[in-house]
Amino acid sequence: MKPDSSLNQITQTMKRNDVDSVDGRFCESAQNMKTSVDVEDCCVEVMVRHHSTKNQREAFTKAFFDECKTRAIQTGRTIEASDTKCTGLKAIFHSSGRIKFIVRKSIRGKNVYVAVGSYPEFSIxxxxxxxxxxxxxxxxxxxTYGERFLTHSKITFNELVEQYVKCVLSTGVKRSANTDLSKIRKYLRPLLGDKKLAGMTEADILAYLHALDLxxxxxxxxxxxxxxVFTWAIRMGYINRSPALYIKALPEVTSDRRAMDDSQLQRWMEVCExxxxxxPDHEALxxxxxxxxxxxxxxxxxxxxLEDVDWSHKMITLRHTKNGKLRRxxxxxxxxxxxxxxxQHLGDKGWVFPGNGTDNPxxxxxxxxxRLCEAAGIPPFTIHEMRHTFATKLIESGADINIVKDLLGHSTIKVTELYVHSSPARYHEAVNHAMANLNL
Structure with a gap:
């Protein structure tokens, strides 16, 4: 089982004014705390102890947990207990009956609390x-980070994203920069921006993803x-573990890879021409x-x-490819x-399909x-489905799958094989050929 959060969960300073001893075991009151962070919600604090009694510790057991949980519920007070088998491991017993594990470690004179997980989902x-x-x-x-370890923990996720935009997305190196900026503006900033970087957990990321209606x-x-973003934050020394580290991608439903049949493609071509x-100067057509x-x-x-067209060999060189590599x-x-x-009408240089009145394509x-599909009287096929149509025509014409892979620019043959499986005509031809000699 994975912890609820990593070491980057360091939050505001919490002062404790009261420490109790319950039956010789180390327990503390939460009722008199002055805090800017709700311990019920976060349970990750930097604390300063003003006074304490001599505390007795005990190895965590189920019986001990049952007793502390009952006492917390009966008294309506939050109790903290220490484990003698692992120095620094604490258990927080809330009056609601909720039990959470945390680690407390002194960092440069401040007690840093890091959430570990909940009990009993998280065993002792x-x-x-x-x-x-x-x-x-x-x-x-x-x-590694010295003073920066505590300084960086105070920034918000929004501030981290601002640095990521400035140092990564604004450099023009990442091809998906514009798409990433759109996600940041529409989703990340409004939904995650105000959270403290050090207090962000895996649960925060999962809740964000679950809330997306996408x-x-x-x-x-x-x-x-x-x-x-978090990988970059680790390199820059803001954190040393990503709260998204263990989150796996969702299963993606493979599309039907819809393609035009011969008659649909013919009607589309006629309308387009x-x-x-x-x-004749309509570049989009x-x-x-x-x-x-x-x-x-x-x-x-x-x-x-136009400079990337090899007129002698009827070849083109694609420079703006999906994987960033040149492709002929x-x-x-x-x-x-x-x-x-x-x-003939554009000359030797510039975009093959230039934009109207701009320097852009x-x-x-x-x-x-x-509109073309509507005029042709066919379903609204997308531009990417035109690519599916081309691939399907190649497969059905008997083209070698490796040739199809190279023409489409697929990174692996597995992607190209999807077109083979989605071509019923290919299978019909195979089974008809196999059964042709049967005398039925």
Missing amino acids: NNAREHAFKIIQELKASVE KPATRNRHLALIKA HWRNAK ALLRFLALTGLRLGETRHLR VPVCDKAFVLLTEQH VSEPRRLQK
């Missing part, structure tokens, strides 16, 4: 194992961004037709430049004719794609 032995690891990591953190695949992208003849003829990704093709792709004759037409023509 589990708590001891994790407490030992946490104490070792706390010691290592102090050696598809599992999209929520997984949010998780990936959160993990990237008719509209383009009426507006040219882009959509090129995508249908090549099966390339929209993002890759929008950023294609041959194009069919019909696609090459379209490139030649673009070359043409905008993503998703709405135009929907």
